[in-house]
Amino acid sequence: MSLGAVNTGLTGARALQAAGIGVLLILPFLGGSDYFMHILIQVLIWAFIYTSWALMGRLGLVSLGHGAFMGIGAYTVVLLWNFLGITPWLGIPIGVVLAVLLALVIGFPCFRFRIVGHYFALVTLALGEVVRLTIIALRDHTGGSLGLTPNRFGDGTSWYALQFADKEYFYYIALAVWLAGLGIWVLVDRSMMRYALIAVGEDEGAAASLGIRVTVQKLRITALSAALTALGGGLYAQYLTYVNPSIVSGVTVSLHIVFAVIVGGMFTAFGPTVGALFTITLSEILRISFGAQIIGLDLSIYGLLLILFIIFLPKGILGSLQDLAAKRAREAKAD
Amino acid sequence: MLELKSVSAGYGSFQALFGVSIEVRRGEAVAVIGPNGAGKTTLMRVISGLLETTSGEIAMEGRSLLDIAPHEIVATGIGHVPENRRLFPRMTVEENLKMGAFAPAARGKYKERLAFVYDLFPAMMERRNQMAGTMSGGEQQMCAIGRALMTGPSLLLMDEPSAGLAPVIVQQVFDLVRRIRDDGYTVLIVEQNVRQVLKLVDRAYLLEAGTVKSGGTAEELLGSESLRKAYVGI
């Protein structure tokens, strides 16, 4: 392949990206139904959360407790609004700060004492349970497992309260946040942090002897991941105007996050987004086709597919497609 | 009895053995000597099926070992005393020995062989209820040999039985090996302790960088000037 071909390849990708963003920008004007917009917003918010998880997951830090950060983000904003009248514009950052603090409190000893693999997964799982159960136990304020609705402000559309009657507003907010998430992914991907952490993932002892400050690097990426997840949680609560412990916190949510990322592909920027698109579309199709008549069939198929993915496509949809493309390219070159 | 014909093997992309051919005849004691990383342990591991060969042939009593599952190789009469002993540290001596008699054919003879091993190593009898991991290195080696004998082998593979032991203990371990071979076992032993091991074997192969550099009777090898300079240090 000549240098020129590489350049056209790059400009081609750029043009595709620009076209994609253009389509996404005008999408609300194409007259899609409210349901369609609802699915799109869900995909964008979850894609953002999945991307946040994958920032650390791809480096071997498999957290089963991201529900904790999401729950903190979601509940902080709603509780501050309902009880103290603090605008989500402040509430979301406060939730993010709390999530980061929690991530540091848990992360520091974990990384300091080299708690990895199974142990890290289970410690974070415990963390997710602590947050979920704390939310339930504080039922006088949080409504326990029944959940909580943020107080309506005025006629239901207000930038101050971050509440909108029309879905278009949230669509653009979610789109901006999702794009920012991808941007952060790319930045992290390009920075030295990534090389350092990959070195850490491969051989912690060797990396440490090379002068990479393992604990600090891991903490930075964990704090970033927790912050973005909390932001996603806060946004999701504002969008749904409802939170309950089982949709924003707990083991189930944490596992959903991990699965979607694995299904999409953990190691590429768009992988988590493909995961969100795939899992949400699939569960909607299954729910619409069977859900009303037979409760549980949709999730049964969903669970089964997840097992099959992990067994047969551990690199996820996008990762496997890329491998296939690379193989094709090699074969073409060989011819 | 045991025959390897141009066996190659390795770990992933790293090749450790390059067309190794050796032979062990019934009743013999044969040593494989050579420097660290020459592939000696790898050789032992391919014989007992812990590692797959990439090419070549291995046969025990004329029967190919390559198409037998690793856990079935022991039934052909190959007992393996692995490198670093590899006892089950949180199990008693007797339980360790019991594992040697796990194979269905060996299980029926468990009591009989246990008595035989205790007879051979009275120290193991005394320590039979002690956790294997808490014993000294020499005792652990005894237990590891005993465990291999429990499989009822006709050929005993011994991988560096003297490694990591104090000099006094090393001598005891070599006495043990001598007793085993005097008891009529065929022995294939891997050692870095060249001078000592050549005193108790009939023949030896010199393995270097995954290939057999030379072979012959123990006397021939001891007489070889280059070998003596390189490995024996006299």
Add this chain to the structure above:
Amino acid sequence: MAFDIYLLEAIINGLLLGGVLALLALGLNLIFGVIDVIWISYAELVMLGMYAVYWLHAYYGVPLVLAGFIAILGVAALGFLVHYLVISPILSSPPINQLLATGGLLFFLQAFAMLLFGNEFRNIGLRLPIIVIADMYISFARLLAFGAALLGMVALYLFLSRTFIGTAIRAVSQDREIMAIMGVDTKKVYLITSAIGGGLAGLAACLLVLQYDVHPDVGLSFGPITFMICVLGGLGRLLGGFIAAFVMSQFITIGGLYLDLEWGYVLAFVFFIGMMFWRPQGILGTRS
């Protein structure tokens, strides 16, 4: 301060709860120790066992003890299948993939139970007496569960220490690779271990169904605590898990006495996280 009868009652209840938790931890630890994989869906096997007892006894009128035995065998078979179908194809993948595959199984089993049995809470409808000792109320069901859990553990102990295959199971957990030169087919040992792990889940199911309602999500209420117990005791360490079960159950019942039940769990989890930093390898574990 006066002698607190409620505290004593909570401690006794904690002890009884600890028995069942110890049984669960034992099964999970056994599987982890031997196969080096965590079944995140372990509590969902228990849930299916509870449904089995419920349907057999309350719906088809099978005598309770017989229903229990059938459930134990059924869940043991399920454990065998979990290994055969889900774990063995990815045995050489990174451990985290195995953990996540069983996580997929968790979703599947939950949803499948929903599909088969519906969303209702179901109760076996057995009314066991409450024993009153010196103003303390002790549930007979709990006492029975505690006794049966202890019996189950003793039986497992005898099996692991007295039989060839039991000893081999322990040996595999200490040195997997070397078992081949003992003539042991580790694949078979894995399958047997998975079936035993399933059987223990089945036994726990029989004991839990006496005390709690069955629901497709019931596994989530004692799954996480079981994982924490296993890690706290040292993953794969049977005795460590046994001790940890009783420690954690005290947190739950005593915490639940003075605060809400959820706070008891929160305390237990916070204690667990704290312990991880003090003894990351668990109470009895050794660092590899």
